Amino acid sequence: xxxxxAIGAAGFGALLFVVTLVAAPVExxxxxxxxxxxxxxxxxxxxxxxxxxxxxxxxxxxxxARLGGDETHTRMVIDLTRKIxxxxxxxxxxxxxxxxxxxxxxxxxxxxGEKARGLIKAFRYGLxxxxxxRMVIDLxxxxxxxxxxxxxxxNDQPARLVLxxxxxDRDTFMRTIALENRATDRPPSKPEAADGKQNGDxxxxxxxxPGHGGIDNxxxxxxxxxxxxxxxxxxxxxxxxxxxxxxxxxxxxxxxDDTFVALAERVNIAxxxxxxxxxxxxxxxxxxxxxxxxxxxxxxxxxxxxxAAAARLAExxxxxxxxxxxxxxxxxxxxxxxxxxxARRETKTYSMQFARGLVTEIRxxxxxxxxxxxxxxxxxxxxxxxxxxxxxxxxVTNKTDLKSMTSEPWRxxxxxxxxQAVDTFFTTRFAGAGRGGQN
Numbered sequence: 001x002x003x004x005x006a007i008g009a010a011g012f013g014a015l016l017f018v019v020t021l022v023a024a025p026v027e028x029x030x031x032x033x034x035x036x037x038x039x040x041x042x043x044x045x046x047x048x049x050x051x052x053x054x055x056x057x058x059x060x061x062x063x064x065a066r067l068g069g070d071e072t073h074t075r076m077v078i079d080l081t082r083k084i085x086x087x088x089x090x091x092x093x094x095x096x097x098x099x100x101x102x103x104x105x106x107x108x109x110x111x112x113g114e115k116a117r118g119l120i121k122a123f124r125y126g127l128x129x130x131x132x133x134r135m136v137i138d139l140x141x142x143x144x145x146x147x148x149x150x151x152x153x154x155n156d157q158p159a160r161l162v163l164x165x166x167x168x169d170r171d172t173f174m175r176t177i178a179l180e181n182r183a184t185d186r187p188p189s190k191p192e193a194a195d196g197k198q199n200g201d202x203x204x205x206x207x208x209x210p211g212h213g214g215i216d217n218x219x220x221x222x223x224x225x226x227x228x229x230x231x232x233x234x235x236x237x238x239x240x241x242x243x244x245x246x247x248x249x250x251x252x253x254x255x256x257d258d259t260f261v262a263l264a265e266r267v268n269i270a271x272x273x274x275x276x277x278x279x280x281x282x283x284x285x286x287x288x289x290x291x292x293x294x295x296x297x298x299x300x301x302x303x304x305x306x307x308a309a310a311a312r313l314a315e316x317x318x319x320x321x322x323x324x325x326x327x328x329x330x331x332x333x334x335x336x337x338x339x340x341x342x343a344r345r346e347t348k349t350y351s352m353q354f355a356r357g358l359v360t361e362i363r364x365x366x367x368x369x370x371x372x373x374x375x376x377x378x379x380x381x382x383x384x385x386x387x388x389x390x391x392x393x394x395x396v397t398n399k400t401d402l403k404s405m406t407s408e409p410w411r412x413x414x415x416x417x418x419x420q421a422v423d424t425f426f427t428t429r430f431a432g433a434g435r436g437g438q439n
Contacts, residue, residue, distance in 0.1 A: 059105045060084050062125070063158070067117035071140070071167060074118030078135075078161040080104075080150070086161065088148040089180050091325065092173065095139040098325035099148070099163065104133040110224055119143045119165045126215030128260040128324060134215050136325035139165075142173030204276035204426055205250045206243055207269060209380065210236035211282040214260030216323045219316070221285035222396040229258065231405050232281040235393060239281070239415045243422060260324045263379045271383050277354065277422065278388035280380050283405060284313065285397045294398045295369035296362055296414075298355040299390040301348065301382060302375035313392070314376035350387035350429065357421045357428075358389065365417040366394070366404060387425075391418075 064079040087100040106125050113123040121138040128134040147164040168176075210232040212218040218228025233255070240251045252273055254266045261269075270278045286293045305311035352373075359372045369392075381388040393414070394401030404410040 059103050060159075061105045061107055062161075063107050065108055065112050065123075067115075067120055069118040069165075071118055073146075073167070074120055074143075074165045076120065076123075076137070076161075076163040076165075080159040080161060083150050083152050083159045084161075086148060086150060088145055088163070090143075090145065090173070090177055092177055094322060095142055095173065096322075096325055097137040097139060097143070097145060097163070097165070099135040099137070099161075100128075101133045101135070103127065103131050106133070116140065119167055124215050124217075124323060126217070126260065127258055128214050130257075130259065134260075134325055136215060136323065137163075142168050142170050144168045144172065144176055201250055203248060203250050205252060205273055206277045206279065206422060207252050207254065207273070207275040207386075208236045208240050208243075209254040209266050209270075209278065209280040211280060211317070211380075212260075212320060213255050213258055214324070216260055216320050218283065219285040219396060221287065222283070223402070226396070226402065226406055228283045228285075228396060231283050231396070232393070233258070235405070235411055235415065236281050238411055239279075239418055242415050242419050246419065246423065248426070249422070262321050262324070262326055263318070264321075266380050267383050270386050270388075275383075275386050277425065278381070278383060278386045279418070279422075280378075280388070280390040282317065282390060282392050284392040284395045286395055288397070292398060293369065293395050294401050295367040296372065296394055297369040297392040298358050298362075298373050299378060299381070299392065300351045300355050300373070300375045301378060301388065303377055305376040306374040307371070310374040310376040314378050317390075318377075318379045344384045347383070347385055347387055351381075351389055353428070354387055354421065354425045355389050357424050358391070358418065361417040361421040361424070362414065365413040366410065367401075 061081040062078050063081070066077045068075045068077075084102055084104070088097065089100075090097050108125070113125065116122060119140050121140045123135055123137040125135045126133065143165040144167075145163065146166050147162065149162055151160045151162065153159045210229070212227075212229035213233065214229075216229065218232070222228045222231075236253060237256065240253055240256075243249050243251050252269065252275070254269050255261050266280075267278075284293070284297065299310065299313075305314060355373050359368065362368060363372075378390055381390055394405050396402050396405070
């Protein structure tokens with residue numbers, strides 16, 4: 001794939017580019033999503049086992065996915081309720097093909113995308129922004145997109161998205177990516193506006209960060225009807241409501257629906273608004289072969305993990321951007337600056353203070369892990385000037401924990417305990433500094 005071309009499903013007009021790359025003809029049919037990008041959000045349903053042709057808010061429905069071919073040429077076909085636009089590009093390290101779409105309701109059968117075929121190891125799908133969905137295809141080896149297009153419904157057949165892949169060598173694959181980067185600009189993502197102290201409101205701002213979302217379901221070990229992304233969102237919304245109800249704090253959520261938010265953007269949301277506290281919400285998991293574990297754990301940032309389990313968890317959580325098909329090649333490296341280092345030291349002290357306060361309060365509401373405070377290099381905790389913690393509510397692989405995390409009484413008790421910890425943290429922090437020391 002060398003250069004994108006728009007097709008007219010959203011009123012952009014028909015346009016076809018035929019290009020030659022390494023002496024091979026390549027036909028690419030691609031489009032930008034149009035007016036659908038302004039549509040209201042609809043939660044993706046990637047694990048529904050009962051497909052339907054009716055989608056809330058009349059979003060197009062993707063009802064089935066089929067793979068065919070071998071290790072040299074592989075085809076993917078997606079059934080749709082109507083023709084839509086698409087935008088296709090490739091990424092390296094790891095090798096992936098990404099298909100951006102207008103908002104789609106995915107109603108694939110359970111476990112769709114988990115089985116490998118030919119050049120495709122696996123694929124994921126879901127909402128990545130309001131009005132936009134995405135499919136991310138993990139490649140078994142470097143591949144070139146030969147064709148990517150959508151057929152109109154005809155002869156009692158549904159509309160179909162067709163993707164054809166051909167195996168190539170590594171050098172050709174990397175040249176294709178370089179050419180794509182020079183091609184037509186991709187649809188811009190919506191910028192987050194910074195609001196600082198809204199309307200001069202001096203109350204501390206707490207940012208609640210429900211992990212995962214959209215195309216990223218969270219741990220694969222969670223049951224399909226209770227993915228991690230849903231568990232933590234429900235908990236985060238309840239926590240937000242209770243913190244706001246105190247009247248003492250402003251609250252912002254990094255996501256309040258089934259939308260994917262990049263790790264760096266989660267941190268940017270907090271920093272742009274001069275947050276005084278950042279709370280990331282997750283749920284842990286443990287493979288059956290690794291035994292059993294139970295209880296909540298509080299994590300703070302550290303370049304060196306407190307133990308092997310913490311290191312493993314941080315590595316898993318830090319993969320969220322890769323799962324969602326983001327290009328990490330342009331990620332900025334950490335800035336070695338003495339002022340930032342000093343800020344991080346002070347922030348680390350406050351983060352640990354809040355973590356210990358959480359343990360004190362949460363132990364009265366739910367069971368804690370045997371080592372309730374740990375540390376590791378979580379990317380989402382790396383704001384140098386905002387005390388930040390990551391709360392693992394429990395283990396979705398433990399029946400007792402899973403039952404608790406999906407229980408309204410448990411959520412109510414546990415969110416109450418976190419609100420109390422937030423209150424204690426700010427009361428203690430600002431007692432000596434006076435109100436002028438708030439963010």
